[in-house]
Amino acid sequence: MDKTTTTVTTTPTGETLASAHRTFAIEIAALQALDASLDDTFRQAVSMLLDCQGRVVVTGIGKSGHIARKIAATLASTGTPAFFMHGAEAVHGDLGMLTRQDIVLAISYSGAGQELLTVLSVAKRMGAAMISITGYPESELARNADLHLNAHVAQEACPLNLAPTASTTAALVLGDALAVACLEARGFSREDFARSHPGGALGRRLLTFxxxxxxxxxxxxxxxxxxxxxxxxxxxxxxxxxxxxxxxxxxxxxxxxxxxxxxxxxxxxxxxxxxxxxxxxxxxxxxxxxxxxxxxxxxxxxxxxxxxxxxxxxxxxxxxxxxxxxxxxxxxx
Missing domain, CATH: 3.10.580.10 (CBS-domain)
Incomplete structure (x- = not known):
């Protein structure tokens, strides 16, 4: 006897917009709290990045890894030499890309991921500095990094308070803030930006004679x-x-x-x-x-x-x- 399969289609209800508004409100509140908590530690982090004689190696795992990749790209395109190193790949050979002149920017909300703790250990043995971004100042990664930036959020936008949402937004904006502060400190110009983006519209406008x-x-x-x-x-x-x-x-x-x-x-x-x-x-x-x-x-x-x-x-x-x-x-x- 043939069995028929019934497909259940879920359609948005009147609660859809309310859900979106809640997500916006939670993530905006997280950013406002992060903004209010910024202190001299942020200035110290910018100074470390500006003084870096090598490159900024941005690393993370999971959703934090996606954020780390974007931050590395933003740093590189705005005058701070940087690249992304996946935390899992790092402990399987990619740590060979790290030099003692580099600065590791490690992103982990829990601050307890074993891969990043291994990266921390290797960086310390090499003499490379580390800046960590976590949501827990008491975590092992936060306590043992040369500098820690606190990106704690009161709650995730996820109603289960599980899926990284507000926390990844906070880390992303904090990374953007670091990149922009370095950009401004370096006097990075439109012409400099164009040289980093020769294939883009601005690059063509500023580099084509x-x-x-x-x-x-x-x-x-x-x-x-x-x-x-x-x-x-x-x-x-x-x-x-x-x-x-x-x-x-x-x-x-x-x-x-x-x-x-x-x-x-x-x-x-x-x-x-x-x-x-x-x-x-x-x-x-x-x-x-x-x-x-x-x-x-x-x-x-x-x-x-x-x-x-x-x-x-x-x-x-x-x-x-x-x-x-x-x-x-x-x-x-």
Whole structure:
């Protein structure tokens, strides 16, 4: 006889939002209590991190391990060399990554995990310092670390008071506070941040220069002032910039002839076959130096409603040209 399986679907009730509000309230209260309890120990921890001659090795187990991984990433991206070392892997070979110049930042709410106590023992034998973050100042990890930061919470958001929720939030925010305090003490700038994040939007904006994205050499559309308009159109079509640079007999740029100039020339004269680009070019075109940030060039082009811009050196020598599409392709804008 076939047996049928009944699937019971649990749907949210009117208590769902109330549960969320309780979670928020509990975790906010935990952070407020942590904020109120901060003392000179936090300043000492920041001083230790700033004085570290090696790297900050952040370690933890379980949910604390996830928090430790995030804190290590935040420290590393904000100017404090750091990496994550899983507590379980540490006691199976990864402790070989630790040097006496490093500082161990160990996160364990109970402060009693055997793996982290082993890390503590090895660190002490090596002469590496340790900062611990626990919820119990009387725990073995807290008592034996060089410095202890108390992240105790009155209760977890979990109604069973078992799943790490408020406690992991407290540890995470405490780690963020350490990273930001170090960032500010180091004078870490937007440019420094960009160098740590070259693949991100901010990195591209602050590390991409005009010379990196400009067109140059044979890719540039160039004609002389006496070039007939039909011949200039051939050059424009071949190079795909919607314009051509106009140079004098010394190859110095004296203007540009754009699609817009072409339309205006047709509107004025009708038959343009015998006209030269000098009859309709835009003189004194806007330019930018090659060492300018690409985002600065984009801002200038946007303000002037320009699709193209020349790249000139300090002497007025033509080095290249930019098209708005180049900036889009480089993801600068």
């Amino acid at each position: 005009v010379r990196d994205v400009m067109r140059q050499g044979s890719a540039l559309p160039i004609v002389t002032v006496d070039t007939k308009v039909p011949d200039a159109l051939v050059e424009m079509s071949a190079k795909g910039m919607g314009m051509t640079i106009v140079v004098d007999d010394k190859q110095a740029p004296v203007g540009i002839f754009t699609d817009g100039d072409l339309r205006r020339l047709i509107a004025r004269h009708g038959d343009i076959r015998l006209l030269t680009v000098a009859d309709g070019m835009s003189r004194n075109p806007k330019s930018v130096p090659p060492g300018a940030l690409a985002i600065e060039a984009a801002t200038l082009m946007d303000a002037g409603r320009l699709n193209q811009m020349l790249v000139l050196d300090d002497t007025g020598l033509l080095l290249g040209a930019l098209h708005m599409h180049d900036l889009l392709a480089a993801k600068v804008i």
